[in-house]
Amino acid sequence: MTPNQRLIVAVLLSVIFFVAYTAIFPPKQEETIDANKSKNVVIKDVAEIAQAQAGHEISAQEKIAQSASSDIVTVTNDKFVLKIDTLGRISSKELLQEKFRDQNNKHAQLIPTLGAKPLYVRFLDEALNKEAATVAYTADVREINLQTQAQKIILTQTLSSLSVTKELTFYPDGHYDVAIKLSKDTRYFIYLGQRPEITEQMMTVSGAMVYTNDDLVTIIEDGDAQGRKTFSGVELISAFDQYFASIMYGFSADTNIMVEKDKNDNPVVYFEALASTSFHGYVGDKDFETLKNINPVLTNAIEYGWFTFAAKPLFALLLWLYGIFGNWGWAIVALTLIIRMILYPLTYKGMVSMQKIKEIAPKIKELQAKYKGDPQRMNAAVMDMYKKHGANPLGGCLPMLLQIPVFFAIYRVLLNAVELQGAEWALWITDLSRMDTYYILPILMGASMYYQQKLTPNNFTDPLQEKVFKFLPIIFTFFFITFPSGLVLYWIVNNIFSITQQFIVNQQFKNAKDARDAIAKGAEKHND
């Protein structure tokens, strides 16, 4: 089983457990309410039935994908090996860095063997297209080695009525310039290529993306492509998985980008040209600094799903912290602390009210004794007492709810930041983007959560709730087992911070009680 399957099984098991538990031991009060609401609401999925028929372009492109082609140029660098085949496409790019490994622990291959490949040219004229599929490109060099200088390759294809020239300039940082020249004007299409298929974890987005000059990002996720969509004023197109992307940018202003679906409803991106055209491309990991140094517009290709607006500033903060600590693990710890502090600007207010609580503690004790068998009425009475004395020890729902979007943003950042690949923290954690193979972090997470629960005073009125509450650390441990270590680390630090806070609060309560007892004793003696 892959980690993802295990995670799904764990979640399903816990859901089934609680549904079954509720069914077997129904809470008495809920039973009647359930009976009233037993009619299940069936929401019909009115999703559009996608057209089964694929365009002729796609089938042609698939034929091309299957046709035999061999490599004619090899571009090497200390970080990658890139190959160009007889159809003038980038047929493969292998990343040599140790941290980039696929699921089988081999070097990451950015171009999938099947599907469209970057720089593939298709002509509108079907006959021309057929001929182009059989005539091989020739290159002016067989092999180039990039060190610090950019190097140019000229690829030519001589067809009966036309000759095609592709001038490719490769740079050591992984991007390339393209200039395509045709001996006469004819309509043709250039493909962005199939997205990398290296890593995909739960909840990550993969597919195609179009970024237009009105600062609008359109994402067509795999399986969601419908019909043909045309975009104009495009700044950047990208076909991406969790950490890697094939990107093209720097088009001339009148370029139309087209997104079509293949037979699996995955997006296929290409654009139209008539005569000569030039643009830029990049195939590689979505590392923020790398992309920014090539061209700042490329950073838009880093995508955190629909939560990008909150995740982007968070990543900027994380990057800044990394600059200070030089270690992503410690940067995450620092980020957690900063967020906890921002989310509790009201701590001071809470402390003041804590002082008042101390003063009314004996009266609350009286109330607790009075309504011993009736927790709901006791809560009401205690709240009334707080209100009378202008004191309230609880944080409130708003600070709690505010944490949810922040956690979600962190989750998206840690899940999508390629920088965490191969980033070590301390001791046994050698890759923050992968699960902890020793299961130490998830277990620590469960343990810290359990301890936090023990410290937090609770007054459950429902025995079922209390049982679920006690099982929560176990569920979360299973839930977190396959999560990236960076994310589990965030959760642990968050728990430890909560524990510390709770510990201080509990200590204050205890001190107040001791002081009161001492005074009471003193008074008794005095009365004697």
Place this chain on the structure above:
Amino acid sequence: MIRRLLLKLLWLYQKFFTLIGFGSCRYYPSCSEYARLHFENNSISSAFYHSLTRILRCNQLFDGGIEYPLLDKLTPKPKKLDVDSIKYWLVPNKTGRFYIIKNFSYKG
């Protein structure tokens, strides 16, 4: 329909998800209970508004304490009345509106 779905969601929240941040509400009834009372008795838009402002007030800058939801429109048509079948006590306040207060003796 929408109301029932929302109430189901609230029930789900009160049953399970509240456990993650258990016992942090500064009010009585708690925010989720307050929202439930609103959604059961008032229009959806009014219930949304009041629940949202309640959650926004539920932080350390406000005192918290007891705050019952108010009934928007009085439409009583009970078939029988005794202490076990009354779900809510509607208690008039000074402005002529009604607090919605849960009847602890309600048996369904």
